Amino acid sequence: MDLGLQHKVAIVTGGSEGIGRATARALGLAGARVVICARRADVLAKAMHELSSETGSEVLAMPVDVREPADVLRLVDGVMARLGRIDILVNNAGTSAAAAFESLTDDAWQDDLDLKLFAALRLTRLAIPHMRAVGGGSIVNLLNIGARQPAAGSMPSTVSRAAGLALTKALSKELAPDKIRVNAVLIGLVKSAQHDRKRKDGVDRERYYADMARQRQVPLGRVGEAEEAADLIAFLSSARAAFITGAAINFDGGASAVP
């Protein structure tokens, strides 16, 4: 399927590892020029070089902490200065944060909201005028199935993600007249760097993920691949999904009871 992404410009936050890196690859393979950002400059630079050679598309990298308003502004200004347009924004940067409610300090709440909510809304606000200027665009927000089905001990993440879901739905209505589509992908369990880092030395990676799927009782019996999530995100970002906005799609192997 031709996704029609040639000459489009995409920003993928957290594009150096995991789902973000796989998404940058899928968009690049479909012909888009891609800008990835993350905090660790060495990991980011390595990803940029690998993605450039793997995709044959232009891939740029900017060290950015998406929690910092000045960094986010520098990112958008940098993309416009270097590539001159923004068509696609994938708000992906994030990591799990789940603890008992009474153990959470104001700082822990603020940090999670800064990473998962304020980063996305600030970046979206800055990207909108540039998307309008090119006649439309696509925003995909990465969330968690807990946004619709929050469990005990799942905060602050599920609260930040529920806010991201509301942001997605409300913005999709507000921006539809400008042909800017806003969708969300609700992740269940997907193989990525954040899970790999928790794997103990000597434990086989496939065994580790098979045990995880069993413990979390994923109906399809496995953990998702980052590349599979990336295919969905690339599709939602593309003209093939031109009639889809305000959708929040579970990517969870059937784990969530709430569709």
Ligand SMILES: NC(=O)c1ccc[n+]([C@@H]2O[C@H](COP(=O)([O-])OP(=O)(O)OC[C@H]3O[C@@H](n4cnc5c(N)ncnc54)[C@H](OP(=O)(O)O)[C@@H]3O)[C@@H](O)[C@H]2O)c1
């Ligand atoms: N994998 C899952 O099972 C799962 C489940 C539910 C939700 N999700 C969500 O899906 C998204 C991707 O997760 P993943 O598992 O692929 O994560 P990952 O493998 O840990 O990759 C996270 C990426 O985000 C970047 N990042 C983290 N904090 C950042 C910050 N403050 N500013 C800029 N970049 C930042 C990381 O680079 P640096 O560390 O160098 O900044 C890295 O590139 C996240 O929003 C996550 O919450 C994932």
